[in-house]
Amino acid sequence: MSSAIDFWFDFSSPYGYLAAERVDAVGARHGRDVRWHAILLGPLFKVVGTAPLTTLPVKGDYSAHDFARTARLLGIPFTLPSHFPVATQVAARAFYLVQDESADKAKQFARLAYRAYFAEGEDITDASVVMTLAAQAGADTLTLEANLGGEAIKQRVRGEVEAALEAGVFGSPFFKVDGEPFWGNDRLPHLEEWLRRGGW
Amino acid sequence: MSSAIDFWFDFSSPYGYLAAERVDAVGARHGRDVRWHAILLGPLFKVVGTAPLTTLPVKGDYSAHDFARTARLLGIPFTLPSHFPVATQVAARAFYLVQDESADKAKQFARLAYRAYFAEGEDITDASVVMTLAAQAGADTLTLEANLGGEAIKQRVRGEVEAALEAGVFGSPFFKVDGEPFWGNDRLPHLEEWLRRGGW
Numbered sequence: 001m002s003s004a005i006d007f008w009f010d011f012s013s014p015y016g017y018l019a020a021e022r023v024d025a026v027g028a029r030h031g032r033d034v035r036w037h038a039i040l041l042g043p044l045f046k047v048v049g050t051a052p053l054t055t056l057p058v059k060g061d062y063s064a065h066d067f068a069r070t071a072r073l074l075g076i077p078f079t080l081p082s083h084f085p086v087a088t089q090v091a092a093r094a095f096y097l098v099q100d101e102s103a104d105k106a107k108q109f110a111r112l113a114y115r116a117y118f119a120e121g122e123d124i125t126d127a128s129v130v131m132t133l134a135a136q137a138g139a140d141t142l143t144l145e146a147n148l149g150g151e152a153i154k155q156r157v158r159g160e161v162e163a164a165l166e167a168g169v170f171g172s173p174f175f176k177v178d179g180e181p182f183w184g185n186d187r188l189p190h191l192e193e194w195l196r197r198g199g200w
Numbered sequence: 201m202s203s204a205i206d207f208w209f210d211f212s213s214p215y216g217y218l219a220a221e222r223v224d225a226v227g228a229r230h231g232r233d234v235r236w237h238a239i240l241l242g243p244l245f246k247v248v249g250t251a252p253l254t255t256l257p258v259k260g261d262y263s264a265h266d267f268a269r270t271a272r273l274l275g276i277p278f279t280l281p282s283h284f285p286v287a288t289q290v291a292a293r294a295f296y297l298v299q300d301e302s303a304d305k306a307k308q309f310a311r312l313a314y315r316a317y318f319a320e321g322e323d324i325t326d327a328s329v330v331m332t333l334a335a336q337a338g339a340d341t342l343t344l345e346a347n348l349g350g351e352a353i354k355q356r357v358r359g360e361v362e363a364a365l366e367a368g369v370f371g372s373p374f375f376k377v378d379g380e381p382f383w384g385n386d387r388l389p390h391l392e393e394w395l396r397r398g399g400w
Contacts, residue, residue: 048259049251058370059248062381072400073390170258181262186386190273200272 003178004033005191008164009110010041010172011088011095011124014067014078015185017114019173021076022188024107030195032177036099036107038092039164040157041085041172048170052085070185077119086117086125093153094130096160098139109137203378204233205391208364209310210241210372211288211295211324214267214278215385217314219373221276222388224307230395232377236299236307238292239364240357241285241372248370252285270385277319286317286325293353294330296360298339309337 007023009016020036027034045051053063064080071078091113099106112133116122122129127148135141147153164174168181175182175191180199182191194200207223209216220236227234245251253263264280271278291313299306312333316322322329327348335341347353364374368381375382375391380399382391394400 048256050256050259051249056248056250058365058368059250062368062370062383065381066383066387069400070390073393165258168258168262170262181265183259183262183266184386186384187266190270193273200269 004035006035006176008037008039008169008174011091012085013172016172017118019185026192038095091124092157105137204235206235206376208237208239208369208374211291212285213372216372217318219385226392238295291324292357297344305337
C-alpha cells in the first residue's frame with residue numbers, strides 16, 4: 001500500500017469540518033489511508049503571526065459568508081455557531097484517547113464532534129458533550145472518563161501540536177502526501193490531482 | 201446583457217496574475233463582461249490587519265511553493281521574482297490611463313505587465329518598463345507619458361483603492377458578480393458555478 005495522507009484539523013475550524021467530511025473518500029479513490037491529527041490552532045497562529053479569520057475586519061464577514069456558501073455547494077449542513085471560535089483542547093484530548101483504541105472510531109468521533117458543533121450548535125468545549133459523542137462513536141467511555149482530565153493526555157496533545165509545527169503545518173485543514181503539503185479545504189482537488197498524476 | 205463581473209487585482213499578486221489569465225474566459229462562457237480594477241494591497245492590508253503572504257513565518261514558504269505549483273497545474277509560466285512583493289503604483293496608474301483610452305487595451309496591458317513581472321522577471325516598478333509594455337498593448341504612449349507622473353492619476357488610483365475598500369475588497373484577486381463576493385484565484389470555480397446556477 002502506498003503511503004498515507006496525513007490530515008491535520010482543529011475542531012473549531014469550519015474548513016477543517018468541510019474537509020473532514022470529504023478526505024477519506026479522496027483517500028479511498030486512490031488507495032491511500034488517511035491519518036487524522038487533531039491540532040490546536042492557537043499555538044500555530046502564534047508562530048505564524050495570524051489570527052482566526054472571523055476576527056479580522058472586512059475579511060471576517062466575507063469568511064463567515066464563504067464558510068456557509070462553500071458548505072451549501074458541497075451539500076454539508078453548516079451554521080456558524082454563536083460561540084466561535086472555541087477552545088478545542090477537550091475534543092482533541094478525547095480524539096487521541098479514542099484513537100488509541102481505534103483509528104476508525106476516532107475518525108467517527110471527529111466527524112460527530114464537527115457535526116455537533118457546526119450543524120447542531122452543541123458546546124464541544126463541554127466534557128460531558130464530548131463524552132456523549134465518543135459513546136456514539138462506539139468508544140470505551142470508561143477509559144476515556146478515567147484519562148480525559150489527566151496530565152498524560154495534555155502532554156500528548158501538546159506533543160502532537162509540536163509535531164505538526166515541525167511538519168510545517170500552520171492552518172486547518174492541512175494535508176501532506178508523499179512529502180507534498182496542501183493547505184485548505186480548497187486544495188483538496190489539488191491533492192487529488194496530485195495523487196492521480198503522481199505530481200506535476 | 202447581464203451585469204458584469206468586477207475583478208480587482210494588485211500587479212504584485214501571484215494569484216491575481218493567475219486569475220487575470222483566466223477571468224475573461226469565465227466571463228465569455230457566461231455572456232458577462234469583466235470590469236478590471238487595479239488596486240494597491242498595501243492600504244487594504246492595513247485596514248484588514250494582514251500582511252503579504254510570503255512575509256509570514258512558515259506560511260510564507262508554503263505560499264511560494266503553492267504559487268508555483270498552482271501555476272504549473274494551470275499551465276501558466278511563473279517564477280517568483282527576486283524582488284517580491286513590489287510597489288505597484290506606477291503600473292496601476294498606467295493601467296487606468298490606458299483604460300481611459302480602451303478597456304481592452306488596459307486588460308492587454310495588465311496581462312503583459314503580469315507576464316513581464318511573474319514570467320520574465322522584469323522590473324514593473326520602473327516607469328520605462330511600464331511604458332514599453334503599454335506600447336506593446338497598443339496604448340497611446342504620448343498621452344501616457346504626459347500624465348503618468350501627474351497628481352490627477354495619483355488621486356484617481358487612491359480613489360479606486362477607496363472604492364474597492366467600500367465594495368468590501370480586502371485581497372487580490374477579488375471578484376463580485378450580481379452582488380456576490382468571491383476572494384481568491386481558488387474561488388473562480390465557485391464564481392463560475394454561481395453563474396451557471398444563478399446562485400445556490
